[in-house]
Amino acid sequence: MSGMDCLIGFTGKDFAILAADGNAARSIMVYSQSEDKILQLDSHKLLAVGGDAADCIQEPDFFKKNMDLYAMRNGVALSTQAAANYMRGEKSTNLRKKMSVVDMLLAGYDEADGPSLYFLDYLASMQKLDKAAHGYGGFFVNSLLDAHWRADLSEAEALDLLECCFAEIKKRFMVSMPKFTIKVVDANGVRIVDRATK
Numbered sequence: 021m022s023g024m025d026c027l028i029g030f031t032g033k034d035f036a037i038l039a040a041d042g043n044a045a046r047s048i049m050v051y052s053q054s055e056d057k058i059l060q061l062d063s064h065k066l067l068a069v070g071g072d073a074a075d076c077i078q079e080p081d082f083f084k085k086n087m088d089l090y091a092m093r094n095g096v097a098l099s100t101q102a103a104a105n106y107m108r109g110e111k112s113t114n115l116r117k118k119m120s121v122v123d124m125l126l127a128g129y130d131e132a133d134g135p136s137l138y139f140l141d142y143l144a145s146m147q148k149l150d151k152a153a154h155g156y157g158g159f160f161v162n163s164l165l166d167a168h169w170r171a172d173l174s175e176a177e178a179l180d181l182l183e184c185c186f187a188e189i190k191k192r193f194m195v196s197m198p199k200f201t202i203k204v205v206d207a208n209g210v211r212i213v214d215r216a217t218k
Contacts, residue, residue: 024195025057025070026157028185029125029137030165031150032173035206036127036135037213038068039182041157042199046073050196058203060210061087062097065128066203070154071142075120083107100128101148104138108146115144123154129205153185160192161185175204179213 026041040057043050059067059080067083069076087106091097098106104126114120119142126138139145139152151165152158168181182202189197202213 023071023155025123025155026189026197026200027057027068027070027123027125027154028158028161028165028182029068029127029152030169030173030178030181031127031135031137031171032175032178033171034135035175035178035204036066036129036137037175037178037182037202037204038066038125038127039185039200039202040068040070041197042201043195043197044073045195053199056201058201059084060203061103061126062091063209064097064130064205065100065103065126066205066210068125068127068154069122070124071122072120075122079111079120079122080124083110099130099133100126100136100138101130101133103128104140104146104148107140108144111140111142111144125152125154127205129207131207135206156195157185157189157193157197160188164188175213179216183216 029038038058042053042055044052044055061084069080121142124140129135139147139149151169153161
């Protein structure tokens with residue numbers, strides 16, 4: 021369960037965007053505020069993770085390496101939908117064996133389907149959504165996403181919506197989250213987007 025992690029994601033007109041807080045914390049201690057919780061799985065897929073610190077490294081790394089192996093063996097990478105189903109299947113199989121406590125948002129861009137976003141939780145539920153959030157921060161931003169998200173959002177409008185979400189978290193959430201990492205995936209691949217300075 022993400023808990024103190026905050027993951028936000030949604031799709032736009034021709035891209036998908038993910039944001040994650042930079043806190044690395046346990047109990048009442050914050051060890052770092054520059055943690056990157058968004059892993060690049062391949063040229064057109066991003067995975068944001070939140071939950072147990074060790075599981076957030078081991079499980080996504082396992083997924084990435086197996087997806088790379090699949091691409092090497094078959095000469096084609098998994099689509100975003102196939103990757104989401106693969107991850108859900110692995111998490112489901114492991115529920116009663118070696119359960120990990122990791123919530124995930126998978127964002128990707130496929131030539132045929134365009135941008136997509138998948139919500140996966142630590143109990144192996146998976147759903148394709150237009151907008152999603154994990155962690156306590158998600159309690160504060162879901163209403164903003166419901167009110168302001170549109171399918172035809174431009175990248176600039178998406179960044180403005182994220183800034184609204186960050187401001188709401190800063191105002192309402194008791195845990196300080198001063199730094200967020202933002203990454204976008206579109207037809208050109210994956211890139212990091214810097215926050216606008218105000």
